Amino acid sequence: MQLELRHLQAVLRIAEAGSLGGAARRLGVSQPALSAQLRRIERVTGGDLFVRGQDGVVPTALGQFVLDRARRVLSEMDALGAEARAFSKDGPLRLGCILLVLLDGLLAETDLEMSGREIAVDLEDSVTALARMLGAGRYDAIVYGEVNDHEVPLPEGTSARTLIPKEPFCVRLSARHPLAALDRVDLADLAGETWMAPVEEDDGGPEALTAACAKAGFSPSLRYRITDRKMHYDLIAAGRAVSLSQPTAPTAAGTVLLPLVGTPVTGRIRLAWNRSALSSAEAEQLYRAAARAYVANVDANPFHRRWWDAHPEVHPVLD
Template structure:
């Protein structure tokens, strides 16, 4: 087997994540599949690239060598892609996002806000904030929309401008409509001890750590079991009563489930926008911010508890002017 770009990407993601499990989630594959792929890569490279330790995996001397060359090759490929795009007569606005609720309406809002700009729009969804930042820095995205949970701050490449879209929103819980607590208007996190939680799809935005920390403060350690990116499958599992999940308060209703706020807002997040000024003119950056803000506001009425919370905090509202 010869090493290919996808193999180099996998090696770099494993090193960045520090574990096969986290790397598999960011690459969108199962851990057994990534482990099998790593074994094939190591056979092609001539030896072990990583050793397992108490806190994850660490590169071997051979792994360090392969990583240094892999990063160089991937960097050259990123530069090639960015250069080719810069030479194109009509470049497309390339926007990367994680799976936030506002993404569903973002394209429509962008098309309306940027009407007359003669700019094509391409929106892609990633399951890793780390990947979004790397691709933004490499010129593969012109802008990204992402979330940060609790005190976590996503590292951004040099030369990037960032602006906060929503400085604070309280996460709520989605559970089966038949759950014994579903009839409550608000739920204490401590009352969810013993529940099975859906593992978050994005594991590098501070969300998993914030959930575990909040649950520990409430007196228990959460059981994290399922990781499902497909929304319908996610909702169906919850509707069946097999799990509950953390959710944005703007999330739409789903048959067989309910959304309930948590007492005291123990877990909060924010939504941010970042872009490369060299790729995104000032006017386009303003229009993108406005479109994303309107897409968020479109979903505020989805849940009355959040609408009330939001309307009482005008200082959090995005600046549409």
């Protein structure tokens, strides 16, 4: 086997995450698969790259040597992609997103704002991957979320703008749930429930949910992690799980959305773009399109409309 860029990226992710499990989640693979890949890489490099410690994995001397070279090689490849992209302005605008509610209306709004510009959209379930691919020139712009105080580091050569600085996460329950008739739900009353794990692993969501539940006196039982919306909603409607949700989420048969007492988990939505690929005017157009797509969903749930009207400071700037 010869070393490839994906192998260097895997080694780098392991070092960044500090554990095989964390790296596997960021890479979107299983931990056993990543462990097997690491063993193959180590056979090529001639020795162990990491040792396990009480706080996770730590690079060996050989591992540090490989990491230093990997960072250099990957940085050069990122620069190559970004610089090559700068020579080609006639292709489609390449937009990377996580699974946000506003995505449903974003394409229509973008067509209105950027008439005549072809747009290609890809979905990712890792904010870290989105940011890296933005820097590498794979995407011209990305739309992503951050939960509570989490901040996603962005690569050089990019700019970012906050679309929605704060939105209160709510909870989706089965319509047959004993709490479904309430106006709002106390998180502590959901201590015995099975929870849908957040789809994104690196936007601060898992940590925010765990911390909020700990403050409410329990540890959440995370059983399902499902990106398919219909399957997600069907499991909740059947009473098999509950989940955190954006307040602009659509209604789904057999489920209800309710705000949480005290707003223990909040989200933030941001737009970032590669300055070599998008002009300031184009970034402004994309901002307006995304903002209008979000605002169009504010009335999806009456409780969010009330919250939205009471917090004009979070409204996007739409001249």
